[in-house]
Amino acid sequence: MKRKNMSSPFLASVALAALLPVAASAQEILILAEDVPSGLDYDGPSAAVPASQQGMVNTMEPLVFYPKGEVNEDGVQLPDFSTIEGRLAESWTYDEETLTWTFKLREGVVGCGGATFNADDVLYTFARAKSVSGAAPIGWFLSNVSSIAGFDASVFGDDPAAKELGDEIVKIDDYTVQIKQSEPNALFLPALTAFGLLMFDKETMEAHATDADPWTHDWANATSSASFGAYCVSEWAKNEKIVYTANEDYFLGAPAIKKVTVQRVPQSSNRAVVLMSGQAQLASGLTPREYDSMRGRAGLAVSGVTGNESTFVHMNFDVEPFDNPKLREAIAYAVPYDQIIANGYFGQAEQWNGVVPSSYPGYKDVTSFTYDPEKAKALLAEAGYPEGAGLEAFGDAFQLTYVAEKESTLGPIVNIIQTALRGVGVPVTLNPIPLSQYGDRQLVKRDLGFAINDQEKPVVVDAGYGIQLFFVSPDKGGLNNMVNYSSDIVDETWAAARVEPDMEKRDAMVAEIQEQIASDIAWLPVVEYRTQWAHSERLKGQSWYADNAPRYFDLYIE
Amino acid sequence: MNEFADTTFAAPKRRFNWLFAIGVTIVAGVTLLALIGPYIGPYDPTLTTPRVSVPPPSLSEIPGLLFGSFSNTLEHPPHWMGTDSSGYDVFSRVIAAPRTDLTIALAANFVSLGIGAVLGLLAGYFRNWGTELLMRVSDVLQSFPVFISAMVLVALAGRSMGNIVLALALVYTPIYIRLTRAEVLQKKVAGYVEAARAMGTPEIAIAFRHVLPNSMTPALIQSSVTIGFAILLTSGLSFVGAGVRPPTPEWGLSISTGANQIILGEWWPSVFPGIAISITVFGFAVLGNALEERYE
């Protein structure tokens, strides 16, 4: 059986090669993805979709970004999160007194539309963000969390003036821009690296504006983006494929790969098959099992990095009986971590002992749960439910919810957890729901009682941002506190840390917060799994970034 | 003789008796599994084992495993059909699934049969603007794409057997309305109806006591086919993610979770439940046909 399996894909690929045109020349690659961008406007309706973000980061350019760091054991180039370098901004200065940043912009940067980058583009980008004219105001949001003056909730009021750019961002000359903060906030530069504040090409954008749509949302959502990135959109069929061609004028040099085609192949197994057939050069979003079966296959390579992806169990403090700390702890000891790593991730994961990604600045190891059913039973008895007696009353609460679209990845994991928890007496059932519904219940209704989540990746690379995002009370600035966790210690310490200009002090406070979160088991961290992608062996220059989108610019064919 | 010579009055009545026997056997077997299936498998169909993606034993291994399982010398009971990517024993799930599939199919069938028969009776017996409206509504229902309605329902109220039954009933009720109505239209002009009227029987009593029982035959025959198709639809719904919740043992769900692996050569989690569906639905189709030949 095994032997046959090894040989037949080869046969298949031979047959395919005969049937279909040979895939790619040295200058072109085909990437298989779950989806292609639905829009290239980060304030548009599709900004929350990773596929759309991938399109944005490859065609648009930030002011600043992380420099290259080390190369990991898979040969993947990692960023150095400890510092930030200039991209469209050449350099900058910060005046602590006036909380003002002065950016010196790079000259001679030419975008896909032929325009040259200058201060007007920066002003346009922020003005557009402040107009909150799009469906989902991400630009405003990032500016807001990094405390840029004027980017507050008043933009949503009726006063049109509040939506216009004031003196917080001013053009000093064509290549100098000043941005003012309302308070000290260490998130400022990290936020500028994120996809939601990439720079627009004003000239091209305005050329496609209409009276009904002065900020060119429709065009950016339907036709192309306009910026100064490494690639330009040359063909785009939504739900099908998008083709990028290299921006030969890219300021970091002409990309090695001249044409990148991203094809939508919704089923992961199909992506795997085509990659194995040699037609495509890169596939992402496969299941751990598929990566595992591809590892070591001739001509293919799987690259991975323990980046910022993790899986955790979500227990809602507002839902009985998860308000019982002993029960939370019992569950923590009833999860078979090693089995999940082995059978769910095929070894491509490590137990997670923290509450923010371990690669982020400010991370601290704070937990050390083990799989110990006896201890779990003892804790369950302490919690008042010996052998699980009395938990049947909470049948609905114990529906372990997960995203149905991720069945092939999460299925084995939830099944393992379900079996293990039932083994100690917790009456778990499974409840796969569509992603949209999951998102609604997690973000808006916040009524998910018991869930498994593997999709939370703080977009700003900072432990403190992760904390503010997930653990701070909503009324204290918490943004996505899905488990309704509320701790005065966390809230107060973060309030101080957020505006603390001294990074050392800030780090100490952030560590203290993590300790507190861990002791409350706000989340039950399970594993950090490797972000993986499979590719042709000849496709080199693999790199990883916090947004988990590949940068085509880094790639080249050997 | 030429082939037309003996075709004229060809109703081959009870000619497929052996086929009828096969149908009855399959249906009886599935019904039996629905009763005891979840308890007789070597593993709990809803609990994982630590062994994932184990292929089924090869033919040469089977005798040894059989001997081993009878003499209790094995480490663990054999996985006759392998295990899936979560570590479930495929065999235990395949034989436990009829409980789910058949329950849904029977419930959907009888809910729609009950509603469809009564509405069909009313629509056929009392023809007025109200029943005309009823028929138009039923037309609209019938043109409603089943998978979309099921998915919307599931999104409305979550994945549960009840919702699947409801979605299927929505599909089948118009069929039963039509069937019953057509029959009622024929039967309501029958002599015994007029006779009952001539002796002063109230209309509603005529409708329910005379017309309905005599109009049920086509619908009852259709039932067998419907039950089979309900199993197909249930599994199809699982396949698009609108079916029962895991880890409920259900054939379509097993196929669907195995579908991702089939392309990597891991065929067993999908193939075995597929065979089970194939045989079961065939059994119901055969039985339905036999009934049709007998009573029409």
Next chain:
Amino acid sequence: MSNLEKPLLDARDLIVGYPSGGHYSRPVNGASLTIRPREVVGLIGDAGSGKSTLALALMGLVQAPGRILGGSVEFGGQDLTKLSEDELRAFRGRDISAIVQNPRGALNPLIRIGEQISNAYRAHTRATPAEGRAKAIEMLTMVGINDPERRVNAYAHELSGGMAQRAMIAMALAAKPRLLIADEPTSGLDVTIQAQLLDQMWQTVQDTESAILLVSQDLGAIANYCDRVLALHDGKIVEDAPVRQFFAMPQHDYSKEILGLHHAQGDRFPEQVSDAANDILEVEKLRMEFPVRNSDNVVHAVGDFRLNIKAGEAVGLVGESGSGKTTVGRCLVRLLDPTESIIRFDGFDIGSLDQRSMRKFRSRIQFVFQDPFDSVNPRWSVSDILIEPLRQLADMSRAERRKRAEEVMELVGLPVELLERKPRGLGAGILQRINIARALICEPEFLVLDEPTSVLAPRARNALIELLGKLQKELGIALLFITHDLTTVRYLCQRVAVMYLGQIVEEGSVEQVFTAPRHPYSQALLEAHLFPDPDHRRVDHPSDSALDGEIPSPIDLPTGCYLASRCPHADETCRSIPQNLSVLSDGQTVRCWKAEHEEEPAEMAPATKTG
């Protein structure tokens, strides 16, 4: 007709079997018969006796899975049972052809009849399609279809039953066969049409010099058209006699039985009830119109209907299909709500009662339906069927109901054991008795019978009519007997009313109407009626009072006399002046101003005499 001529067809010991449960059932079991050239032979037998099977087998046709198990059919020197299917095919249509009952089902519904006739013709000749079409027109003309150029383009469903049957005769005779097998060719047709059609068939066959095997249950048709009669019983030909001999001196028990009623009655008419008897039913006015779907028009099913029935009196209501007689029956028992009516039952106007108030009359007025199979709920036991009216209408205990059910079973001559049976498998005669028993169970005073004998085989029909006669005498019930069968009316009823297009055109005692019909329509009806009397064969006495054409549409009624378009005596007055029902001096009523003025019974052959 000479008996010395060599037989055209000679069948010997023919056996046809159908496999059932491991052996063969044999509807035809050793039948032997001969047919000579230009001879018209009648084949009579009960429904299901195998008449049709035998007729088909004579052409080498057996409905699968049946087979010819033995015997021979010699035709033109060849044994048809030995021929291959292809050789047989050439025989059929060219040498032996057939027409069957239900002509509209036997014609291809999807193809124009001209093309069908042409196909039939071209199957046996090398004719081109154009020649085929010409032949079709010629044949349609020959069978008496008006406007054949237009009719060749008609589809079967566009033709009336009689017209379709003519088209089929045209098809069957297109290739000039020497023998025509006519299997119940007129069943389901109205008497006037039936007579026209049989006349035409007889004439056409005479012209083409073919022989006919006329398969029929209708003694009248046999008596009037056949030279010789064969009786089929138990799969064998039990009697083979010239027609007069058959009717006068039947030899076999079976033949005697089917001729029994015919012999028992003789010339007597039923006795009139006493004039002193009260009118149990007085219909002063009855009009019934049905709306036409998707149109403002109405069907005038019944207009200006008046009739009185005395207690204990049996009145026959006769007319062709479409005359409205069934509608009248249904209005009287309020199965239909009349458009306008004054119907007094025992003095109460029941014509306008709502259904609830009508209930208290239900036990006194009952109805017996035409189709015995259809009028009992097949899922109920006979007992449940019988006591249903008691449940609805009487306040009785279970035991009382059971006792009453047993009484009526006895009354209609059925064994009480049948009470536990379900209707499935019971014969039409038994079921019709059950229907009558159910109608009688509440002891009604008035009974409407809607063609109760029309689906029964001759023997069962005779028995049922005798039963009805007996019940009427013993129980003194008033009957309205709706039928198109004049023979039965003559036997059973004291008075008769003739309907045409929703009106009564003549009404009087049976004796008056049958011996001296005044209205031209009654005359034509009686004239067309095939009384089983071989001494006064229609083919020997061409008649002049036949009606032309077919019944006008009840949607668009004529202004004057409704019969004017078909009546041989009609003139301008008839066409313009509506006719009223007038009472003549002898109590007879008639709706014809000419008849009224003449006051003399029209002359008529004594058609009712027996042989």
Next chain:
Amino acid sequence: MLKYVSRRVGVGLLQLLALTIAVFFIIRLLPADPVARLVGMNASPEAYAQAEQQLGLHRPLLTQLGVYLGFDPEIAPGLIQASLGVSWVTGEPVLKEIGTFLPVTLQLVTLAFVFAFVLSVPIGMAGALNPGGGADKGVFVYSLFAGSQPEFWWGLLLIYLCFFQWGIAPAPLGLLSPLTSAPEPITGFLLVDAVLRGRFDVLHEALSHLVLPVICLSFVVSGPIIKMIRQNMMRALQSDFILYGRSIGLPKKRIGRYALRAAMAPSMTIIGILYGFMLSGAVLIESVFSLNGIGQYAIRSVLNFDYPAIQGVVLVIAAVSLVIYLLLDLIQAAIDPRIVY
């Protein structure tokens, strides 16, 4: 005839209107609202309100319905203006999106139907000509078996065998290999467009990708078609007019033609129902073979709570079904002169 068609179309439009209104309200009962998907990680109440306004969900329900139906063209064009609205996921007009997805499904289902029909007619007839014979038994069992198969499972099985084991089929990746550029659409039907544009390489490729899915669908749909043809043919052969045709010596061929024609007329209704059912059931095969058909679009729309897209899909599928029912009724009337409108 014309009156009948216009009446049918009129009733159909009313039904579609009722359907639209029903769907409109039903999807608004969904427990999750689509706004969350838009606001993503930023769930501040202000942003939520902003997104809600963007989708027009802040308006009263009846106003939304009015906008959808097209009574407020100043706000946005609606049904009356032949617009199905704009997808909330992609921002594209729903009509345009359906225009690209629907032809894929129609093409697949139609091909499968034609293929199944061409095969089924002779097979069904072969069974009917010799009832109870060996061939008939085979045909009959086949029809019952094929009609009760899970087509998506057969799709998987065929992929496993033909692609994985034997390598004789292309990867199940839609109609074209990812690197082939599709011809500029004219009709939206790829096969037709390929011919019109003279792109026979594309035609060949699309056909080779369609082989397995078409086989799967035809296999499943051939069951009921064969069963129906066989049954109708038998019924026709048993009918009085065939017996009568034989009794007047019509040739075998003529009898066969009479019977076939009589068998076809009543088959049309069932074909229509089957086609409609396939249309909404094709989603399974589409997802097995990654064909971007209307079923995939429907699933995506439901999963994303894309209200305009859900409404559009339901409306369009129902409309297509109604049109097909009408067409087949007209064909039936053309075959059978007894049916007059």
